Amino acid sequence: MKYNPEIHHRRTIRLKGYDYSRAGAYFVTICARNRECLFGNIVDGETTLNDAGLVIADEWAKTAAIRNEIELDEWVVMPNHVHGILVVGDGGGTARGRGTARGRGTARRAPTIEQFGRPVPGSLPTIVRSFKSAATKRINEMRKTPYAKLWQRKYSLHDNY
Incomplete structure (x- = not known):
């Protein structure tokens, strides 16, 4: 269905004027397109990831x-x-990923100052967009489904954690 502003009332969940490149912890949820179970199944109360789910875990760890x-x-x-x-x-500290398929990295530099209309390195939107893009590309290559959409638009951001 094509977007119609008369019936579709999209509103942002972002705080107006908030700088999402500011240091802090952010709890995010990123959903598969149409909330389809594309990444695995629940078996006996445990999540079992399929190949696509393993790619998602790998890309998240690489983040x-x-x-x-x-x-x-x-x-x-x-x-x-x-x-x-x-x-x-x-700009300082050591990263420790404590999730499924654990990841590690380091934090050494502060994000750049936001410039209107341009992606801001280190900002939450840029990080999420880059993750979604990399995961989509790998899964589409694996499935031989070029340009297939994998994710819902945007992502959920829960209160500054």
Whole structure:
């Protein structure tokens, strides 16, 4: 269905004027498109990841390893979404991923100052967008489904954790 502003009332969940490159911990949820169980199943009360789910776990773990400005805290890949606490650093510290398929990285530099209309390195939106893009590319290559959409638009951001 095409977007119609008369019936679809999209509103942002972001705090107006808040700088999402500020140091802090953010609890995010990123859902699969149409909340389909694309990443695995629940078997006997436990999440069992399929190949796509393992790619998601790997890309999430890489998030801190390749982005020096963030750390991963607790995180988990579920059959149709990912929960994670991302810690945007202030330039110091060591990252420790404590989620499913644990990841490690370091936080060494502070994010750059936001510039209107441009992606801000180290900001939460840029981190999430990069993760979603990398995971989508790998899964589409694996499934031989170029340009297939994997994620819902945006992501849920829970109160500054």
